[in-house]
Amino acid sequence: MVGISVKERFFGSWRNTIVTVLFALLAALIILPLVNWALIEATWTGTAQSCGDRTGACWAFIAEKYRFMFFGLYPQQAQWQAFVATGLIALPMIVTAMPRFWHSRLVVLWLLSIGLAVALMSGLFIGTPVPTQQWGGFPLTLLLAVVGFAGAFPLGVLLALGRRSQMGIFRVLSIAFIELMRGVPIIAVLYVATLLFPLMLPAGASLDKLLRVQVALILFVSAYIAEIVRAGLQAVPPGQYEAAQSLGLSTVKILRLVVLPQAFRAVIPAFVTLGIGIFLDTTLVIVIGLFDFLNTARVATTDANWLGFYAEAYTVTGLVYFLLAYTASRYSLWLEAHLRPVAAEPSKQNMAAIRFPAGEKGAIVMRVSRESVERPA
Amino acid sequence: MSVQGRPGGIPPGLNRFQSWLGKRPLLQLGVLAGLVAGALFLGYNLIANMDRVGITPGFGFLWRPANFEIGETLIAYSAQSSFGRAILAGALNTALVSITGCILATLIGVALGLARISANPVVAGMARIYVxxxxxxxxxxxxxxxxxxxxxxxxxxxxxxxxxxxxxSNRGLFLPSLGFNDGSWALATVVVTIVLLAAWVFLRLSMKNRPRERRRAGFLFLLAAGAGLAVVVALGGFSVGWPQHKGFNVTGGLAATPEFAALLFGLAVNSSAGIAEIVRSGIEAVPKGQIEAARALGLRQGQIMRLVILPQALRIMIPLFTSSYLSLTKNSSLAVAIGYPDLVSIVNTTANQTGQALEAIMIMIGIYLTINLTVSLVMNQYHSRQSGTVRG
Incomplete structure (x- = not known):
């Protein structure tokens, strides 16, 4: 297929020409009515009445409802808090997305930023608390997805290590947990959290529903993270463990300095793909009655004054999901390309050479991260 | 925590259990004891709470009448039927939508995947936008x-x-159905004879120069096809049922309710995008040199696809297809959001009506786990046979 001119690709043979024309026609058949609906015949301002007079999209509905669609039942006068909280939830994610900030101090940023966002959302700073039943819309979706992923990460790493561990009980527990979570639909886990778990608390005790759902989501996601980390661990050559062990590093140091960095690097694109999946799958909390970003759009269409503008609501919501998910998938491709040369050839300045046996001819030369050698073992 | 692979054999001075347990036995046993204690605490509360509202734990409720209707079922069901039968009907609905969904998703997905790698930019571009x-x-x-x-x-x-x-229509989709009439065994016998004869002639003529294994595979395939056909013919051949208007209703043919149609189509379209990517990456993973070599040998385009690309691409694609099918099956649980009575939706109703949330959810999790673990087990077998290594 290489070396074919552009013209040939479209009109190379009479058969190809027919295919091109037919598919271009099909595209026109889909795109033209869509453009007509979304732009030409659309109503941009006015009431439901003025929308009813025209055949196109009713963007006036979105103009009327966008606050509800983005913030749900969150009190109107306090919506700036939800808005700031959204930024605070997104901030650590955006910082983490940039390889130059990869450092263990990120954990502090995560904890501070998410903690502050939750405090803001619950209304700690204005004195009037906002119960989680009133949280909704985009901030809720983002909170569920981001905390679901970030919270599941450490647990997933532990599960992956447990699955490969030589300690029998930990290994069996990890395998059982991972296979259980991966074997059931997410809705089953959400049902356990909302239908079953309240029955398991002592009489009189209760736990916030959003918290239960968030924990359920974390547990569910951690099993998937564990499987990705496991794949990463399998990609680290056994020589790396042996070399690190022969340097006298402790098990924790071997993991932290040698094994896990290489394992993570191998599977970062898989993490991004999983993250996109979680972001899109948080919509399932609709089934248990939370007002996430998709549910607020759905509910907005049931307003008696603005009845049945499904297409408009779902188009806007779908577009937001699409833009974020598509950006993330592009980012994943960029990151993969960005990391590849580093993984293949580590920079010499950061590496120290070690010879076995020392000073002899024909010794095995091994390069390890300088940090791991220079620190007192 | 130690991370390297398990060494073979049991170290001296340890029995099997100690060797299995490994390092830090007290910590491990402590964690296990903590988990068991937590589970006991939750379980105790659950029983106490159920007792307070007068529900006895156990599966006895499965035989009580369900008292709710189900929109569509594959087996006979009415409100007087038991909860057990309701759950079975739900499980069968899940199976129905999953299996038809997988077939439809594969058809759309393979076509899309091939469109994705088309040299024609219009075709490839449209497939890409869809995906x-x-x-x-x-x-x-x-x-x-x-x-x-x-x-x-x-x-x-x-x-x-x-x-x-x-x-x-807004009451659902209607298709012609293929039914079986009362049949004649004579016809079946004739068909089997003809198929076997044809198979023999075909093998003699076309596969003379093929290796032995291929010949045997071809023969078995023909035999299976013949047997399948014979069964159909034995059941009396086809009769086509056409959907027909009868006032406000349609009779005859296959009917799909709006919920089923929406769910089936939604699941199939959703999975087809993933399958298209699997097909594309599977085919692109075959090294270019293979295709060039095949072309140099003078194979035609169709032969290159059938003999060189597909056998190698399928090896990569099949495990991914399986996990696609599994996630389609799990995704069918979203039926509950659009009103199709699948397993999850009926389990939910059952839990709400009886208060036996624990038992109902256990049944649901049990069914999904059984399906998933069985398929993973089969796939691991397949994988280890293919690559000659066992996955850790």
């Missing part, structure tokens, strides 16, 4: 979209009929 749109929007949003689309179909009396026997 990106589907993969980057929530499945539930897509299901809402299909559900709303089905509702905009015309009422039955003015049903849209693009092809004879294919009706779209």
């Amino acid at each position: 990106e749109t589907i993969r980057n929007t929530p499945l539930l949003l897509q299901l809402f979209f299909w559900s709303a689309t089905v509702q905009t179909f015309p009422p039955i009396r003015r049903a849209f009929e693009p092809l004879p026997g294919l009706l779209f």
